[in-house]
Amino acid sequence: MAITTIPPPPDSVILGKVSVTASTPGQKRRSLLMILVFTLLSSAAQVLLKFGTVQLKLHPSLLGLLTNFPLLGGMALYGIGAALMVLALRHGELSVLYPLISLSYVWVAILSVAVFGEVMNPFKIGGICAIMAGVGVLGLGSHK
């Protein structure tokens, strides 16, 4: 029986002058969770933004804009989501996280039917599926 003499991969790999520390399984799990929360937050943000634009139509003024809580709330969720994604990307692999990001297309589709009564048809469902597959393939392809 051959004994493998390959040492275990080091915790820290020196790339040029920057030291890149390998992520622990716990950090990777947290990244996955953060991306899932990100998709939920950003989908909720889209719904709030849409609500806000309806309200803006009723009160088209600067005061109307500044007191437009759905719009401001949507922007805030957007910001929180973006920060969460940056944190998740620090420890997660892009090829795993990117396909998960496309889950937000599913949440938004469900929410637009449930909240705004938008109608689905085969073209829309096909389009959303193609985009999801595309984002997934992009994530896998960018890894090489």
Next chain:
Amino acid sequence: MTTPISSIALVTFGSFIGSFSSLGFKAGSKRLERNLRSVYTNWPLAAGIAGYLLSSVFFILGLKSGELSILFPMVSSGYIWTMIWARVFFHEPFTRGKFAGLALILVGCVLLGLGTRQPG
């Protein structure tokens, strides 16, 4: 409710602007260090955030009249621009996987466009 062409145009234009902001984020992230000064003197990051906000203005204007289930997936057209800028400015290579992904996204956007004309 159907989605007018003007809304689709506003959202895709917003995504085009947004693709520049990701350039700013990428360039800015290289300058980030563990101190606050590297955040507030980081002009590429500031430009990225400004571009992001500007693109969301176009997105919101587009959302005013149009379906969310069409306009949100259309934002993905910005990935096409991002890939071109990444190649031009950061010399990130085009790969077969990236082309396949972008082709699928384009097909998806065209299908969505057709979907707006169809009653449910």
